[in-house]
Amino acid sequence: MTTSRRTLLGAALTAFVATASGCGSPQGSAGDNSSIDVGVVYSQSGPLASYGAQYAEGFKAGLAYATNGTGKIGDRTVNVTWTDDAGDPVKAVSAAKDLIGKGYKVLAGSTSSGVGLQVAPLAAENKVLFVSGPAATDGLTGANKYTFRSGRQSYQDVLTAKAFLGDGKKVTVFAPDSAFGKSNVDAVTKVLGGAGATVTSIAVPASATDFTPFASQIKAAKPDLVFVAWAGTTAGAMWQALDQQGVLAGTKVVTGLDIRASWAGFGAGGAKLNLLAHYFDGAVDNPAYQALKAAVPGGRTDLFHPDGFAAAQMIVHALEASPDDADKMVTALEGYSFDSVKGKLTVRAEDHALLQPMFQAKLTGAGDAATATATGTIDAEAAAPPAAAMKG
Known part of the structure; x- marks a missing residue:
């Protein structure tokens, strides 16, 4: 400039x-x-x-x-x-x-x-x-x-996550019971389910503050990949529960990289995550x-x-x-x-x-010192959702 x-x-x-x-x-x-x-x-x-x-x-x-x-x-x-x-x-x-x-x-x-x-x-x-x-x-x-x-849109997130699945066939979507959460469940079902995976979901009340029971449900399902779609102020408590219950260490967990202020909320488990990224600095x-x-x-x-x-x-x-x-x-x-x-x-x-292009990333460091590094770029065409019929 x-x-x-x-x-x-x-x-x-x-x-x-x-x-x-x-x-x-x-x-x-x-x-x-x-x-x-x-x-x-x-x-x-x-x-x-x-x-x-x-x-x-x-x-x-x-x-x-x-x-x-x-x-x-x-x-x-x-x-x-x-x-x-x-x-x-x-x-x-x-x-x-x-x-x-x-x-x-x-x-x-x-x-x-x-x-x-x-x-x-x-x-x-x-x-x-x-x-x-x-x-x-x-x-x-x-x-x-x-x-x-x-x-x-959510479909672009899921197309970015698809590369993380590898040969896995069992996918669990962990998301709030909201329009945002349901959109992610639908997109994962279409993309990963359409590629041959079995997709189930755990819909969490948006008002939830205790995530231990839901983390236990993930462990019991024994998925090859967990797709976590979460937004808002309760993210820190949610990630702590998933880490404490061994979910992050026991299976491949993929999620979107949220705003920088939330990175500390990943806690010690941040480096264990496979991150899809709409954008980061x-x-x-x-x-x-x-x-x-x-x-x-x-x-x-x-x-x-x-x-x-x-x-x-x-x-x-x-x-x-x-x-x-x-x-x-x-x-x-x-x-x-x-x-x-x-x-x-x-x-x-x-x-x-x-x-638009989408990104894959990993976190290094913890808390305020956490740093995101791009590990891959999904070009705009590869991340393009299927065309939708115009409603009006």
Whole structure:
């Protein structure tokens, strides 16, 4: 990145934070020709607040990067309204309806899969562009004409995990009893079950705090591979229980690499895990990564920064095609390929899956000193989910 571009990026981010950091009532009014309004409904609070914070930081950096530091499309300023859904679909739907009622043609966000699945139908009903964020449920791919995603989906995680199975035939999926968990169970069943493995699952209540009984169930099943899909603040207790009950030492355990703050939660068992990674700092190095790195606090990127960055790039591209016509925005995004933090990303035209590279990794060290190292890269085509039928 050149010095002039760094200066522009920093200036744009300073202005962005000063004018668009609040939530609740919009800044400006939809339909004002001096601005283009974008509503971001995401987890500012709640169990996925740390994911939401990374997404928001990435979005701000991506908007500055995609607009060359101006924050504008032509002579119109992109005005972003930030609204907290706290991970609650009811709050998210209410916020989305409020923004749509005020004339917003572009929505983004959805940290939670459950939220994304509820907001997507509103986009189709009201013909507004919706670019979902970190929500990983496969159900958002092909949800409708107006729904896109800026992150990966569960199927891509599972395709990355497939390489770890080897000659094993017995797979257990350990996941919360939620939209996110069910999406992972479905994806593992389709991918690994389709390859000849026998797949069973252990659905854990999302409110669980004692994981010892569930760890015992895994041991009793004696699988060749355990696929763990987990997110949120209880991850540390869950991993401790699996390690103490001998699950990590007794079988091959594959899981996604969560945000850096969670790595200490792996405890002594972290080095025993086979990790699939949507992203971690240092997995790639390119101009988009350098721009993001220069913009985020502390200069260290994390798991969901790229989702926000890519969302802003997609929205800018759509708005450049038409700042007011959602159908033209959709047409512009279908088949769109662009260079982003993770590398080259492509919006598959037929179902709006976001094709992207995925990573395999190992952890070394423990606690705050833990370091992730890439052990392999699954290219975008190899990690591509099967095409979904567009629902509307």
